[in-house]
Amino acid sequence: MDKISLELLKQIADIEKIPQGAYNFRIDGKKAEQHSTSEIQIVSKKDKQGIDIYVAPNTKGKSVHIPVMLTKGGLKDMVYNDFHIGENCDIVIVAGCGIYNCSNATSEHQGIHTFYIGKNSHVKYVEKHLGIGENNSKREFFPITKVYMQQSSTMEMETTQIGGVSNTNRKSFAKLYDNAKLIIKEKIMTDNDDVSKSSFEVQLVGKKSSVDVLSRSVAKGKSKQTFTSNIIGKSECFGHVECDGIILDNGIIVSTPKINAQNIDSTLVHEAAIGKIAQDQITKLETLGLNKEDAEKIIIESFML
């Protein structure tokens, strides 16, 4: 791996070398490294770009790393990754994509991820998107995530767009059966002319299924973010969406919540708050000796943590 790939890897996956467990590294539109274990099989798709990941039932305490790095301008990379997770598993999946592009051509990554999560399994999915570049180069992400959750499974999904992404359109869909529990934490930071769109549709089909969506947005410069959620309650279920946004400069955040209760025992809640940094927060940090600029920086850093 070259220096750029290693730097991207460090930032998106918090790793500096080949990780333990199963992994698939994809660099500049091609498979770079792949490793399966006895419990986690990674198989490249025959008919299109991407991989199938098979996690054997009862696999516990194991991890899969599937980072994607694009190190040049003008690349368009599209992959289909399917995760087949057996029953009674407890695993961590670290995905994420870093684009380094200093050319004048746009680089784009589209990841279509589908999760089939077996009964009683617990999956933690961590995904970071990052763009690095100068000039007028553009770095774009168009991820589509679909999640099918069997009885009593749980998924924690943490997606973070750290910065430097010019354009993103992220679509997520989930269907939950009995007792399934989905927790989504999405954090997006935009600046300059960046545009970000994110939409969620969650279908609570099963009894006692629940979803908790927490979205944190910071829009600086002239950037614009759009957040749309649609939670559909089809049985005795619980859904909660919390959308918090901080706007600075001329940033724009648009939040459109939709909650759709189709069953008398559905409880669906939505909270949203968008605004500039609260003056009393800045004042508090100033009384601790910080100047206004440092205070704002720390407030945003903590908000996105």
Next chain:
Amino acid sequence: MLEVKNISYNVTENGLTKTILSNISFVCPDNQNLVITGHNGSGKSTLLKIIMGILQPTSGQIFYDGKDITNLSITQRAQLGIAYAFQQPVTFKGMTVRRMLEIASGNNDFNYFCSLLSKLGLCARDYVEREMNDKLSGGERKRIEIATVLARDAKCNLFDEPEAGIDIWSFDALVEIFKNNKKTNIIVSHQSKLIEQADKILVLSNGQVDKFGTKEEIFPTLNHSQTCEKLRRENG
């Protein structure tokens, strides 16, 4: 030494000027406890905010260690060694108690945080990773607010009703803090047990100094509140 000289503060509401503070003057020598008390709305919080630089007075001056700080920013006053505990602690999404104590103290010594929080009856292990959001109870927030001020180890501390909302056990601990710390503390309080820790007492009434003197002079006069006297007069 902190000196407040002829401080007045007016606000304009719907074209009408309202006087919140008029001609407040007093001196607080180093390492003394000055307790400010008075009725709700008498101007105590406003005065404390003016000392910290959160509000600018309409007229008058503030001197700290002989230096005129009236035109200094909040940050500059903080850097000179003035600390301020909010009457209503500020909440932050995502900010942990640990991070706040780090910022306040300039170090990341867990044992130090532990000693600060335990002075206020909080176990550091249970709290340092908690977010400073509104999921904390009112009393927890208040005690953490006081901890962030003590963490600064500043020479001059301003506390706005530190006792509000905290339980009797934490309250006793708070009294001990003011009894023992060798700092200049200016404390707005309604609690006689805290007022007893004062070297000097300032009583505000309708934005003016009603009484100012040593605890021995002022404390005995506080037992008859003006309201009671007024009622007695009206009834008699």
